[in-house]
Amino acid sequence: MAITTNLLRKLRFNQRGISNVIVMVLSLVILVTIVSNIILWSYQMNQLDWEKMHENFRVISVAPSDHSSWFSTPQEYVVIEGSRSSGTFSDTQLVDDSFETFVESARLEIEGSFSIDIVTYPLEHIQTVESQMRYKANSTEEKLYIKAYNWSSSVFEDQGFNTTMGHVPSTEWDNYSLNFSDQWQNYVHANGTVKLRVIDETPDVNQTVIDIDFLAIRVVIDGAEFQFQNNGPSTLNLVSIWINNQTHHQRYDLDVFLNSAETVFYFSSDIILPSEPFTVRVVTKRGNIAILS
Ligand SMILES: [Ca+2]
Ligand SMILES: [Ca+2]
Numbered sequence: 292m293a294i295t296t297n298l299l300r301k302l303r304f305n306q307r308g309i310s311n312v313i314v315m316v317l318s319l320v321i322l323v324t325i326v327s328n329i330i331l332w333s334y335q336m337n338q339l340d341w342e343k344m345h346e347n348f349r350v351i352s353v354a355p356s357d358h359s360s361w362f363s364t365p366q367e368y369v370v371i372e373g374s375r376s377s378g379t380f381s382d383t384q385l386v387d388d389s390f391e392t393f394v395e396s397a398r399l400e401i402e403g404s405f406s407i408d409i410v411t412y413p414l415e416h417i418q419t420v421e422s423q424m425r426y427k428a429n430s431t432e433e434k435l436y437i438k439a440y441n442w443s444s445s446v447f448e449d450q451g452f453n454t455t456m457g458h459v460p461s462t463e464w465d466n467y468s469l470n471f472s473d474q475w476q477n478y479v480h481a482n483g484t485v486k487l488r489v490i491d492e493t494p495d496v497n498q499t500v501i502d503i504d505f506l507a508i509r510v511v512i513d514g515a516e517f518q519f520q521n522n523g524p525s526t527l528n529l530v531s532i533w534i535n536n537q538t539h540h541q542r543y544d545l546d547v548f549l550n551s552a553e554t555v556f557y558f559s560s561d562i563i564l565p566s567e568p569f570t571v572r573v574v575t576k577r578g579n580i581a582i583l584s
Pocket of ligand 2: 381382383384385386387388389390503504505
């Protein structure tokens with residue numbers, strides 16, 4: 292009997308010992324978890340503080356704007372009549388005297404595809420679309436016409452354009468400009484695509500040579516254009532903009548990313564600038580502010 296009691300006591304003592312060990316181990320695990328989380332958290336806080344402290348950006352300029360930038364063709368023209376004799380489509384992207392040359396074969400017809408950035412320039416804010424061609428020809432005998440693809444009637448036409456008279460070429464650089472007036476919606480696909488054709492007037496025996504320095508479209512739209520510059524070491528996210536004058540305080544959402552050392556133009560058709568003087572405050576996601584007065 293006494294032996295049995297002794298054994299039971301010993302067993303209880305051992306159980307208590309094991310429990311103590313388990314409690315100690317668990318406590319240690321919890322302690323290590325807490326300490327490591329605190330270290331990690333403070334490291335992350337330091338990282339965030341560091342990133343916030345080193346943000347360095349400015350608003351270089353702000354101005355009202357009534358049109359987009361130019362959209363030139365990102366691919367080679369399709370030659371339907373005539374031929375391409377030199378240069379490439381990329382020569383037609385800038386006004387710089389480097390050009391692409393096409394030659395008539397009794398007729399000339401080329402087609403280019405252009406794409407409006409409808410994220411920056413939403414269709415519901417567009418007033419019309421303009422096209423501009425800077426070109427010269429070796430003969431002024433025959434007019435050229437620019438027509439656009441009508442997405443409703445599925446033909447290339449110039450119905451409703453501000454001018455349907457065509458353009459008499461010059462042997463010196465000259466501009467053939469037109470706009471789609473209030474009919475522009477017929478000529479712009481819902482995804483922003485506009486197709487243009489440059490077409491000669493009539494079949495003839497002269498094989499006229501056409502040099503195109505520039506051919507592009509842009510939209511007429513009211514808004515404001517900003518220029519932002521990131522002089523800091525890391526990428527910036529601009530999240531809001533305040534436009535304030537004496538009577539007018541307006542906040543707009545923004546979602547612009549700027550890489551380190553990058554300068555960007557930003558257009559918004561939502562922002563209508565008040566009368567001057569006004570102040571522009573741009574806020575980053577990390578909470579820094581740049582001011583332009
Ligand atoms: Ca012709
Ligand atoms: Ca050019």
